[in-house]
Amino acid sequence: MSIESNIKYKKIKIDGNARLGQIHTQRGIINTPAFIPVGTNATVKAMNQDELKELGAEIILSNTYHLYLRPGHEVIKKLGGLHKFMNWQGPILTDSGGFQVFSLSPLRKITGDGVTFKSHLDGSTHFITPEIVMEIQGALGSDIAMAFDECTPYPATREYALNSLDLTTRWAKRCLDAKNENQALFGIVQGGTYTDLRKQSAQQLIELDFDGYALGGLSVGEPKGLMYEITNYTTLLLPEDKPRYLMGIGDLLDVLEAVSAGIDLFDCVMPTRNARNGTLFTSRGRISIKREEFKADSSPLDPDCGCYTCKNYSKAYLRHLFMNKEILSMRLNTFHNVYFYLEFFKKMRKAINSGTFDNFRKEQTVILQNNFNEG
């Protein structure tokens, strides 16, 4: 009945609950834990596709909501799909657009059947259903599609969270029924901050049998401790032979916690957005490149970093470009931050492989708490 999955998860090593693995896809292997750079509009902001490849990105994310509105999924389909459109040969994951409908649209109305919303671009009215979301993702031709869900807000009453997860489960089933060939489909566990509801959601989705499972509705305003608790609790409920994806989370402190819990996939705009705002990650902690002290500093941003930016340009030059709002500032900063993230994930994988993830986590937690911005 169900279409054979076009991806396969291989567990390589376990260290505590942390997992070293690989997701095999038709377009290449994704070594996990993996960071997925975010290319909302079919472009990871300020980078080109060759640079992403050069940096070792093994998968990127693109947004169903944005591409549906502009240029339109039919246009991309006509052009041979998203890979060809943006000239990226590696795997692509598309989110379902659910999160954007709820976070970007100035107006939305949910019925059992679907959602009516207004475009944040031109105010035009659109109606999407789980079936339409699958059609859009099919037209885009991503390697991994996400089921259409309602992202339960925080705080939410138990009643709201329960109704919301019921809706998500019903929509998940409809997505599965409309699944595209040659495309993996992940279900999204909701349930707010109620562990029993998370369990209920996970069980219902597992029964439906997806190619992978995501945790949704986290990092939406709840306290960190609660986020960690729900992540730890829910991840352990998920099947061991399928990828596990924590959506939209990329603060590296959270990543360390979630990898410890057994999460494999992460996406976040943090490295790219921070880069454009001048906040840069280094092996000694975060720094803001605009600080006056860097005005005549001829040293590289991070002496321990091997990226193009650190090998070729000084902090003084980076500061100068940032102060002048130069495009090259956004380019060099983004290149560095994405490099830093991908290296960080490599180091996590190495630590899991050598059974030292817990030490790595403790060590990095101290460094990541260094924030020279306020120093």
Next chain:
Amino acid sequence: MSIESNIKYKKIKIDGNARLGQIHTQRGIINTPAFIPVGTNATVKAMNQDELKELGAEIILSNTYHLYLRPGHEVIKKLGGLHKFMNWQGPILTDSGGFQVFSLSPLRKITGDGVTFKSHLDGSTHFITPEIVMEIQGALGSDIAMAFDECTPYPATREYALNSLDLTTRWAKRCLDAKNENQALFGIVQGGTYTDLRKQSAQQLIELDFDGYALGGLSVGEPKGLMYEITNYTTLLLPEDKPRYLMGIGDLLDVLEAVSAGIDLFDCVMPTRNARNGTLFTSRGRISIKREEFKADSSPLDPDCGCYTCKNYSKAYLRHLFMNKEILSMRLNTFHNVYFYLEFFKKMRKAINSGTFDNFRKEQTVILQNNFNEG
């Protein structure tokens, strides 16, 4: 008395008045006629320095006025000069800041000694003299410095133009007296649209003996015909054994005319600024990438172009990036336009070398007048 020039012009071939030549500098050879990409703030907008090299740029321009205000020439000097600051090993030409003082400053007051002006960045008041301008350019360490001049506006009365050129000559002499070691210095011919004043200015500067000569005060609002007349007339007055530079002009129709007149060097923001505005140069004429007809156009921008943009991305993708104001749009467009300009100059040099420049000029004039933007 005068410091030995650190550059040498070698004439290779003459075709009519068009010249094929080379400028030998300590940092490499510039094949002329040459296009100088503009890097106002020590960055050619949207490009990195390796890309400039990859595209074959043999010299770039940077702005004394901008770098004096931010980050300050003392900072750049402390960091080892402009080449080291921006990590560009090829020749750099710095303009004197004269043009920017007159075009960007909200307030300026000229005395015989120098100019008082207000910064367009923060309104702070500054006073610069020819000696200070030479000190700044010395601190930047450019290979070619420009004398401080007054850019005569259009229209200007004969009296204004005469007084202005007198001032420019007096300042030119003071710049020569303050000339830096290891730095060539070009004088700037003024005189407005009066041929006799252009002659007077040229003669006075030639007598002072500069390393090269520029035509200033053109493309400041005068009719094209008048600009061509003054360019043709003045260029013939300049020494044959020195480089000739037409400042700030880059419309390729004007370039063809000026190369015919014997001009060797050009700088202009046209390829880079147009790129950011979505206007792209192709072998068939200019096009605006935002046009609706490109929405689903899978063909490259220019099928005859070998640049990274044309080899990797479709018009549909370029249009999509432009409509979404993506940074990659500015990158890919800029890369293409600068490639186009540098290729155009290569073709001009080839045509001069084979004695067919006049044919090339006629042929290209027809193509350059194709503007599909309004088509």
